[in-house]
Amino acid sequence: xxxxxxxxxxxxxxxxxxxxxxxxxxxxxxxxxxxxxxxxxxxxxxxxxxxxxxxxxxxxxxxxxxxxxxxxxxxxxxxxxxxxxxxxxxxxxxxxxxxxxxxxxxxxxxxxxxxxxxxxxxxxxxxxxxxxxxxxxxxxxxxxxxxxxxxxxxxxxxxxxxxxxxxxxxxxxxxxxxxxxxxxxxxxxxxxxxxxxxxxxxxxxxxxxxxxxxxxxxxxxxxxxxxxxxxxxxxxxxxxxxxxxxxxxxxxxxxxxxxxx
Amino acid sequence: xxxxxxxxxxxxxxxxxxxxxxxxxxxxxxxxxxxxxxxxxxxxxxxxxxxxxxxxxxxxxxxxxxxxxxxxxxxxxxxxxxxxxxxxxxxxxxxxxxxxxxxxxxxxxxxxxxxxxxxxxxxxxxxxxxxxxxxxxxxxxxxxxxxxxxxxxxxxxxxxxxxxxxxxxxxxxxxxxxxxxxxxxxxxxxxxxxxxxxxxxxxxxxxxxxxxxxxxxxxxxxxxxxxxxxxxxxxxxxxxxxxxxxxxxxxxxxxxxxxxxxxxxxxxxxxxxxxxxxxxxxxxxxxxxxxxx
Ligand SMILES: Nc1ncnc2c1ncn2[C@@H]1O[C@H](COP(=O)(O)OP(=O)(O)O)[C@@H](O)[C@H]1O
Ligand SMILES: [Mg+2]
Numbered sequence: 340x341x342x343x344x345x346x347x348x349x350x351x352x353x354x355x356x357x358x359x360x361x362x363x364x365x366x367x368x369x370x371x372x373x374x375x376x377x378x379x380x381x382x383x384x385x386x387x388x389x390x391x392x393x394x395x396x397x398x399x400x401x402x403x404x405x406x407x408x409x410x411x412x413x414x415x416x417x418x419x420x421x422x423x424x425x426x427x428x429x430x431x432x433x434x435x436x437x438x439x440x441x442x443x444x445x446x447x448x449x450x451x452x453x454x455x456x457x458x459x460x461x462x463x464x465x466x467x468x469x470x471x472x473x474x475x476x477x478x479x480x481x482x483x484x485x486x487x488x489x490x491x492x493x494x495x496x497x498x499x500x501x502x503x504x505x506x507x508x509x510x511x512x513x514x515x516x517x518x519x520x521x522x523x524x525x526x527x528x529x530x531x532x533x534x535x536x537x538x539x540x541x542x543x544x545x546x547x548x549x550x551x552x553x554x555x556x557x558x559x560x561x562x563x564x565x566x567x568x569x570x571x572x573x574x575x576x577x578x579x580x581x582x583x584x585x586x587x588x589x590x591x592x593x594x595x596x597x598x599x600x
Numbered sequence: 601x602x603x604x605x606x607x608x609x610x611x612x613x614x615x616x617x618x619x620x621x622x623x624x625x626x627x628x629x630x631x632x633x634x635x636x637x638x639x640x641x642x643x644x645x646x647x648x649x650x651x652x653x654x655x656x657x658x659x660x661x662x663x664x665x666x667x668x669x670x671x672x673x674x675x676x677x678x679x680x681x682x683x684x685x686x687x688x689x690x691x692x693x694x695x696x697x698x699x700x701x702x703x704x705x706x707x708x709x710x711x712x713x714x715x716x717x718x719x720x721x722x723x724x725x726x727x728x729x730x731x732x733x734x735x736x737x738x739x740x741x742x743x744x745x746x747x748x749x750x751x752x753x754x755x756x757x758x759x760x761x762x763x764x765x766x767x768x769x770x771x772x773x774x775x776x777x778x779x780x781x782x783x784x785x786x787x788x789x790x791x792x793x794x795x796x797x798x799x800x801x802x803x804x805x806x807x808x809x810x811x812x813x814x815x816x817x818x819x820x821x822x823x824x825x826x827x828x829x830x831x832x833x834x835x836x837x838x839x840x841x842x843x844x845x846x847x848x849x850x851x852x853x854x855x856x857x858x859x860x861x862x863x864x865x866x867x868x869x870x871x872x873x874x875x876x877x878x879x880x881x882x883x884x885x886x887x888x889x890x891x892x893x
Contacts, residue, residue, distance in 0.1 A: 359682075395777050416779035428771045432626060433827045442767050447779050451760045478825035498778070 340560040340572055344372040348502065348533050349394065354403035356386070356393050362556065363389045367403070369552060369561035376528045377535045378548035378564070382577050385555045387537045388424060391504045394535075395421050407502065417447070420495035422505040425488050430479050436490045437475040440465055443497030465496040468523055470516060484511035492520065503527075503534045510539075521547055541573070605727040605741050607846050610808075610860055612747035613800040614838025616754050617812035618820075620793050622831050625817040626769045631686065632671060633813035635693035636790070637797045637806040639670035641700030644798070649707055660798055667794025668787065670696055675786075721805025723856050743803045750799050757792055758831070761785065766827060808857040812838055815864040822868075822875045837867050 347370030356364040363386045371377055379387050392398045394405050396412035408415055420443070443465070444458035454462075466472045469489040479487060492508050509517050524534050528549070535552075538544050544551065544564075551567040553560040553576045560567045560576070617633075624630045643666025647659040670692055677688035731742045758765065768775045768785045775782050797809050804812070820833035845860030852859065 392773075397773055397776055413779075416777070419777075421774060421777040423771070423773055423777075427773055429628075432770045433821070433825045433830050434766075434770060435826070438766075438827075439770070442771070442774065442778075445763060445767060445778055445780070450764055450780075454763075480825060494774075 340562045340566055340569070341369060341558060342562045342566075344370045346373075347371055348373045348408065349535075350406045350409075351390075351394065352403050352405070354390075354393060354405065355401045356389055356398055357401055362401075364393065364400075364554075365557045367554075367558045369558060371533065371535070371550065371552075371561075373533050374528055374531050375533055375550045376524055376548050377533070377550045377552060378544045379535060379537045379552045379554060380539075380541060380544050380576065381554035381559075383539075385576075387554060388506050390552075390554065391421070391506050391535070391537060394504060395419070418500050419502045419504065420498040420500045422491050422495045422503070422508055424506045425484060425491060425510060430482070430487055432479065434479050435476050436466065436471060436479055436482065436486075436493075437462055439479060439490050440475075440493045440497050443494040461499065462493075462497050465493040466490075468496055469493045469520060485513060485516065488512055489516070489520075501532055503532065505535065506537045507539065508536060541577075602727045603846060603850070605744060606723055606856065607842055608744050609723060609726045609741075609747060609803050610842035610846065610856075611839045612744060612751050613796075613804050613809065614812050614816065614842055615751045615835045616747070616796045616800070617809060618816045618834035618838040619754055619758055619831055620789065620796060621813040621817035622820065622827070622834050623765055623769055623789055624793070624813060625821055626827075629685075630814045630817075631689050632674065632790070633793055633797075634810045635670055635674065635689045636667040636794050637801070637809045637813075638693045638700075639696035640664070640667045640794065640798050640801065641697050641806075642666055642703060643700075644801070645700050645703040645707075649703070654802070660795070663798040663801075664791065664794040666696065667797060668791055671787065671790040671794075675783075721801060721803050721808060721857055723803045723805075723808075726803050746799055747803075750796060754792055754796070757788070761788070765789070804860075805857055808861055811861045811864055815861075815868055816841070819864075819868045819871045822871050837864070841867055 349371040351367055351369050354364055354367040355362060367390065379390060381387050389398065393400055394407070394412070396405075405412065407419065412419070437459075440462040441454050441458060444454055444462060463472060463475060466475055469492050471486060471489050471493060474482065474486060474490075479490065482490065488508060488511055492505070495503055495505065508520065512520065524536070528534055536548070538547065545568050548564050551560060551562065551564050552558070553567055553572055555576050555578070560572045621630070621633065624633050640663040643663035644654075644659055646666075647656070647662030648654055650662075651658045653659070673692045674685070674688045677683055677691065678685045681688075683691075726743045727741050729742050731737045731740055731745055737745060764775070764780050764785050768780060768782045772782045793813070797806070800809050800812075816834040816837035817830070819837050820830045823833055824830050841860050841863035845863040846856055848854075848863060849856040849859035
């Protein structure tokens with residue numbers, strides 16, 4: 340179930356990526372149009388993080404290419420925000436939440452200048468959007484996992500770009516915060532921003548996202564959420580071994596489950 | 601007056617190293633300081649053989665280049681050949697240092713350059729080596745003048761490059777994602793470490809340079825959660841150790857460089873004990889449910 344879109348914002352073409360000799364992404368080919376909230380779904384080790392890193396140009400692919408706004412990523416880095424997985428850095432680093440969010444205001448043209456008052460205002464606003472304003476001056480080592488995750492999210496928001504790539508932004512975040520962040524993301528897509536979110540909870544995925552990219556080394560599906568919700572797609576993505584499978588088929592049976600319009 | 605010049609020299613080295621050391625420690629590459637400080641040896645020897653003098657600009661350039669080559673080789677073995685980075689460091693610097701030792705023993709005979717001097721320096725002789733510039737500076741020793749300029753340059757480097765240095769140290773992947781060249785800043789930092797090592801080896805020797813790079817920064821890291829404060833404290837601990845070390849050496853009539861190293865170790869131990877005691881208090885605060893919302 341792979342639907343290509345006309346005038347794509349992101350075009351991933353025949354992408355193959357491997358670490359050493361082991362292929363992690365195999366011949367991935369899909370396209371995403373503007374203003375979508377896209378879920379990237381797959382089991383652990385499926386290559387979801389690798390896909391985001393390849394789109395960001397952090398990993399050199401074996402073959403294939405990615406185009407964003409019809410350009411190479413290096414030409415448009417100031418138009419894309421990236422939220423890495425929380426585990427990718429050492430949180431014992433001597434920095435406050437605000438210090439980290441301010442990184443989102445870094446600009447290549449004024450790298451040697453101090454951050455301006457406007458930069459600070461935007462950083463505070465971004466922290467506020469993820470309910471973390473009260474923790475602005477807290478040292479990052481003293482934040483909980485979910486709070487650290489939200490600091491990373493705020494840093495990306497502070498970049499104020501058109502395209503956001505987020506690697507598991509909901510990991511370790513409590514349910515009510517997840518809901519408020521989701522509302523924020525929906526609002527942003529309504530304003531025309533495009534957001535790709537790596538997400539591991541299949542049950543909520545169908546509710547959250549407009550479009551799904553289902554992945555397990557190969558691409559299983561790239562289509563509107565409703566079309567991805569078939570037993571075949573889920574089985575191919577998770578391989579028959581998913582204990583959740585029965586729950587999922589239940590979900591599918593009640594096809595009238597609340598999908599956001 | 602001698603005491604003043606010796607302490608000033610050690611303090612200036614400790615400022616240069618204390619600032620750069622913070623970034624090495626935070627990037628978890630502090631042993632690269634060790635590698636560089638040993639690898640500059642063949643550079644010093646080769647430049648010495650060509651120019652016939654130890655204090656020429658050629659020696660500084662040659663040796664600094666060798667320090668940079670060392671970091672290039674480490675990156676190459678780690679990234680391209682794909683061996684563990686600590687193994688790559690160990691391989692590269694022992695090899696380069698050995699080349700230096702062979703060059704010294706084979707070619708320089710018993711001219712005033714020996715391995716011992718490179719490793720331990722001659723800080724006690726700093727006040728005797730007066731500048732020869734033909735200006736008012738001639739009544740001052742050379743080393744403190746050179747090291748003052750170096751300290752200033754490093755301060756400027758870190759002040760101007762603070763944002764990218766901070767970013768590439770904390771989250772290199774994100775730094776690349778927003779278009780910062782992480783390798784540029786890595787090699788700028790490595791170049792600064794190389795030049796610092798070369799300019800201070802004559803007075804304090806390779807071993808004390810390594811101690812200055814790592815120990816005060818690690819001590820400061822235990823005490824603070826703010827990078828700027830960490831840099832400041834790192835310099836303070838370096839200077840404190842230089843002063844106390846000098847008087848310890850004078851009292852024991854022993855090696856000054858050795859005594860300064862010992863003082864840095866004692867500083868670290870005291871701070872470590874202090875943080876252990878106060879973290880018990882912190883634990884109590886942290887387990888307060890009101891703070892964990
Ligand atoms: N730096 C790396 N070196 C070698 N193998 C890696 C590296 N990063 C990820 N892998 C492997 O690639 C596969 C996909 O990883 P990843 O993209 O992180 O998956 P996901 O994010 O879907 O859990 C996994 O099998 C993982 O072990
Ligand atoms: Mg992942």
